[in-house]
Amino acid sequence: MKLKQLQEATTFIAEKLQERPKIGLILGSGLGMLADEIEQPVKIKYQEIPGFPISTVEGHAGQLVCGKLNGSAVIAMQGRFHYYEGYGLDAVTFPVRVMKALGVEKLIVTNAAGGVNHAFKPGDLMLITDHLNNTGQNPLIGPNDPEQGVRFPDMSTAYDRKLQQLARDVAQSIQLDLKEGVYVWNTGPTYETPAEIRMLQAIGGDAVGMSTVPEVIVARHVGIEVLGISCISNMAAGILDQPLNHEEVIETTEKVRGAFLDFVKAILAKLA
Ligand code: HPA
Numbered sequence: 001m002k003l004k005q006l007q008e009a010t011t012f013i014a015e016k017l018q019e020r021p022k023i024g025l026i027l028g029s030g031l032g033m034l035a036d037e038i039e040q041p042v043k044i045k046y047q048e049i050p051g052f053p054i055s056t057v058e059g060h061a062g063q064l065v066c067g068k069l070n071g072s073a074v075i076a077m078q079g080r081f082h083y084y085e086g087y088g089l090d091a092v093t094f095p096v097r098v099m100k101a102l103g104v105e106k107l108i109v110t111n112a113a114g115g116v117n118h119a120f121k122p123g124d125l126m127l128i129t130d131h132l133n134n135t136g137q138n139p140l141i142g143p144n145d146p147e148q149g150v151r152f153p154d155m156s157t158a159y160d161r162k163l164q165q166l167a168r169d170v171a172q173s174i175q176l177d178l179k180e181g182v183y184v185w186n187t188g189p190t191y192e193t194p195a196e197i198r199m200l201q202a203i204g205g206d207a208v209g210m211s212t213v214p215e216v217i218v219a220r221h222v223g224i225e226v227l228g229i230s231c232i233s234n235m236a237a238g239i240l241d242q243p244l245n246h247e248e249v250i251e252t253t254e255k256v257r258g259a260f261l262d263f264v265k266a267i268l269a270k271l272a
Contacts, residue, residue, distance in 0.1 A: 003145070005051030006094070010101040012050055013075075016042050017066055020103040021075035023271060024096070024224070025264075026215055028080065028111035029246075030253025031231060034261055035065035035076040042066045046079075053081050053091040064095075070265045071272030075099055082211055084189040089139035093218035097148065100222040106163065106271065107219045108264060109228045112249050113209035114191070114236035116200050117181055120207070122235060122248075123256045125263060126179040127167050128159050128228030131213050132205055135187050139214045140221055149221035158220055163227040170266045176259060181206025183230055185213035194238020208236055227267070231256055 014020070027034055035041070044064045046052045062079040069076075081092045099107065115122065144151045171178035184200050186192065188210030192200070200208055207230045219226050233249040253260075 002051070006097055006101060008050040009052060009094070009098045013044060013064065013066075013098065014102060016044060019073045021066055021073045021099070022103065022105050023072050023074045023268065024099040024104040024107040025074055025076035026080050026107065026109045026212075027076060027078055028211060028231070028253075030112055030233070030250045031110050031257070031260060032078040033257060034264055035078040037261070037265070038065050038067040038069045038074060038076060040067050051094065053087050053094070070268040072268045074268070075102065075104060080211060080215070083135075083137065083187050083214065084210055089137060089214050092214050093139045096215050096218045096224070097222060100224055104224060106160075106225045106227065107215075108267070109212050109215055109226060110260075110264070111183075111209045111212045111230050112233040112253050113183060113207035113230040114234050114244070115206075115232040115239070116184065116197055116208050116236045117179075117206040118239065120179055120232050120235070122232055122252045124179045124232040125176065125256065125260060126181050126183075126207055126230040126232055127164060128183045128212075128230055129164060129180050130182045131158060131216065132182055132184045132200075132203065133213050134184050134200070137187065137214075139218050149223065153217070153221045155217070155220060158216055158226060159228050160225040163225060166270055167227060167229070167267060170270060171263065174262060174266055176263055179232070183212060183228065184208040186210060191244045192237045197236040197238050200236070207232060229260075229264070231260060
């Protein structure tokens with residue numbers, strides 16, 4: 001990560017904003033429309049921002065949307081960068097460092113994930129209580145800049161306990177049956193084999209996906225508190241006797257869009 005790029009991107013964005021965002025939102029596949037509800041939005045296409053990679057995958061719009069959402073000053077990534085697209089993890093996590101430089105204190109990360117836990121069903125929302133990095137990759141490999149964070153960051157509360165409790169309380173207040181569990185990061189782009197899913201069950205995974213963990217690692221490195229929510233878009237490979245595809249993932253996330261929106265907005269109202 002180049003400090004100059006970080007400064008350039010931060011200045012470029014800050015100049016366009018009336019108010020510094022306090023809460024970052026990273027919106028996963030099929031969940032990007034939350035950003036469409038931001039009031040008086042300032043939209044900045046990724047390709048305009050110095051140092052930003054450009055999003056390529058279908059279902060991802062590729063822009064920052066900044067403004068107010070339910071009383072909170074937010075900066076939302078409508079579309080994120082995935083390791084499987086060929087970006088280095090520096091690029092994947094660059095926007096999180098920019099968020100920190102802009103003043104973000106809390107990050108809400110969302111994703112579409114396969115249900116590994118048999119008790120889940122497609123359409124469920126899962127509070128991420130912890131993660132398993134199943135890739136052997138880490139965005140912090142390389143020289144450490146002590147201005148950004150410590151060499152060996154603690155991951156024992158990667159997902160902030162107070163934010164988890166707030167999410168539980170909000171879910172209860174809107175009668176949302178919020179599931180909870182451990183999110184496993186695999187690189188993708190292949191979905192898993194049934195044997196791999198049995199392994200993930202054995203090692204304590206509840207949901208599996210191809211994102212989120214690198215961003216969370218970097219958020220913790222720079223001292224941002226994290227709340228993670230997965231939309232269970234499908235049951236993982238081998239659980240139901242049917243093939244997996246991206247269309248199903250998008251279809252399910254679109255179906256629960258309403259519930260997801262209400263949930264995140266109610267959380268933001270509590271944080272305002
Ligand atoms: N596996 C990995 N990533 C995913 C899945 C899955 O089943 N569903 C959505 N993202």
